[in-house]
Amino acid sequence: MTIKILGIETSCDETAAAIVTEDKQILSNIVFSQIETHQKYGGVVPEVAARAHLDKIDFVIDKALSEAGCKLSDVSAVAATCGPGLIGGVIVGAMAAKSIAAHQDIPFIAVNHLEGHALTPRLTHKCPFPYLLLLVSGGHTQLLIAKNVGDYELLGSTMDDAIGEAFDKTAKMLGLPYPGGPQVEKMAEHGDPKVYNLPRPLKGRAGCDFSFSGLKTAVRKYINADMSEQNKQDLCASFQHVVADVVKDRCLNAIDVLSEHHPAAKHFVVAGGVAANQKIRSTLQEISDRSKLVFVAPPVPLCTDNAAMIAWAGVEKYNGKKFDDLNFAPRPRWPLNEL
Amino acid sequence: MKILSFDTSGDFCSVVISQDQKILSMQSDKIKWGHAAALHPLMMSCLHACDLQLSDMDCFAVNTGPGGFTGIRVGVAAAKGLGIASQKPVVGLDGFSVLYEGVINQVKTSKIMLVLESRRPEKFVKIISRQGDVVKEPFSALPTQMASYIDAETSVFGNCTLENIKSDYVEIDIALFPQLAHQRISKDKLDPITPLYIRDPDVSLPKR
Structure with missing residues (x-):
């Protein structure tokens, strides 16, 4: 019988459950977004999120099973995000998963949320190890070499804000609704990226680290009460252009490291919520083409937080018999190079 | 069963x-x-x-x-x-129902104040009659605020120590x-399980 894994994701503001098979079929992928709940606060409130996860956890799991047309007795293991993330939410998914696994007497698999993102291209594409991975989301900005399941080499990460955070904060400063990243992108479509002169932090410097707090401060200096809609669109376009430019610079350094240490590697992968940004995607496509690497970006619904990626990470870990004990303690911090 | x-x-x-x-x-x-x-x-x-x-x-x-x-x-x-x-x-x-069940046999007064630990200065409180009817729905209060609800006909039980309030310590x-x-x-149909938080999340709306 084909291996089917139930995946559960509750680490930020999406309560999600999915069933994925070992032969890469996503039988169901249920995401219940809490965006409306958090909108009035202008960002995710951890305690509010944790309560909302608990309210919806049984609903999303039941729906994932019914939509997949599958019973729990067909499921081979339960995989749940056990960190990093907002711990109150992480605990909800982890506890439900442990209960189901213990009751069914099947393996429990504790999945690192970042590894879920990191392995998604192997669910949607043919993407053998090793590959270069840019992980960009509201909470993370990292360049890594994925060598195997559970084996990641960190090349660089942000020293302050994550890219998604910089987008969200820019949106907030401009009075755009939460979540701000997609709003900034929408505004940028109608703006001129050359209007505002913004700094490009770390550009031209060695290494693969990122920094976005100085850029955010520079954006703030341009914001004033008299801004027209066109001014705002121009500022969004300028901001997005500079971010893409910095990402390009840091990724080119990472590609140098990759080709020196892993000359056989052929793929450059982007994952995480910010991978939904079309400007960043096209920039990455361009440098991949120039570097003779195959660019892989999973479809947008699999870039933002979802449980199919957790179920798939579960498949990969199941195949390697990497199971976890029921005493696994959910972790608010859990770097990918400490798996 | x-x-x-x-x-x-x-x-x-x-x-x-x-x-x-x-x-x-x-x-x-x-x-x-x-x-x-x-x-x-x-x-x-x-x-x-x-x-x-x-x-x-x-x-x-x-x-x-x-x-x-x-x-x-x-x-x-x-x-x-x-x-x-x-x-x-x-x-x-x-937790209040469990606490009530544990103390009811030793209660002589007509009302019972049940107090549960919150890991904060304000504790969780519910007041019930000896027969088990609700006198006051669960609320969160400091010991000084609880005092105003306590009269000669109220016994106080809780799993926390309360300053200046005569109470008996009971674990759940x-x-x-x-x-x-x-x-x-x-009994009848079971309700879906819902957590009893009592206290709202600490959160403030953004200033505009």
Whole structure:
């Protein structure tokens, strides 16, 4: 019988459950977004999120099973995000998963949320190890070499804000609704990226680290009460252009490291919520083409937080018999190079 | 009827397995943190002690609070998972009901104030008549604020010490869960389990 894994994701503001098979079929992928709940606060409130996860956890799991047309007795293991993330939410998914696994007497698999993102291209594409991975989301900005399941080499990460955070904060400063990243992108479509002169932090410097707090401060200096809609669109376009430019610079350094240490590697992968940004995607496509690497970006619904990626990470870990004990303690911090 | 009951709402992680209200095995660890790691191993150890499996259970019962927010969620999320997997009834027992059951035989007054630990200066309070009717719905209050509700006809019980209030210290007794769960399940239709937080999340709306 084909291996089917139930995946559960509750680490930020999406309560999600999915069933994925070992032969890469996503039988169901249920995401219940809490965006409306958090909108009035202008960002995710951890305690509010944790309560909302608990309210919806049984609903999303039941729906994932019914939509997949599958019973729990067909499921081979339960995989749940056990960190990093907002711990109150992480605990909800982890506890439900442990209960189901213990009751069914099947393996429990504790999945690192970042590894879920990191392995998604192997669910949607043919993407053998090793590959270069840019992980960009509201909470993370990292360049890594994925060598195997559970084996990641960190090349660089942000020293302050994550890219998604910089987008969200820019949106907030401009009075755009939460979540701000997609709003900034929408505004940028109608703006001129050359209007505002913004700094490009770390550009031209060695290494693969990122920094976005100085850029955010520079954006703030341009914001004033008299801004027209066109001014705002121009500022969004300028901001997005500079971010893409910095990402390009840091990724080119990472590609140098990759080709020196892993000359056989052929793929450059982007994952995480910010991978939904079309400007960043096209920039990455361009440098991949120039570097003779195959660019892989999973479809947008699999870039933002979802449980199919957790179920798939579960498949990969199941195949390697990497199971976890029921005493696994959910972790608010859990770097990918400490798996 | 075999019932697995558990409580992670406070400074204990407790599990009891019962059959027709007879306790088959019971374990309780005093832990302030780490319920999410401790609960399932404790369940398995209790089951092992009476040579049963989770799939042998006919019902599950959980303390739905009030107490530590994280602890409550550990218990309720685990209970929901068991409900999904077993398709068996899950009973939510609030801490006040368990406390009431534990003290009712020693109460001489007409009213009982039940106080539960919150890990904050404000504690969780409920006032009940000796017959078990609600006098005042659960609220959060400082000991000084509680004093105004206490008269000669009120006895105070709680799992925390209260400054300047004469009260008796009682822990939530996991051994009482089987009989309470049994009462609930033999009654009417079961409500879906909902956590009892009492206190709203600490959050302020952004300034515009």
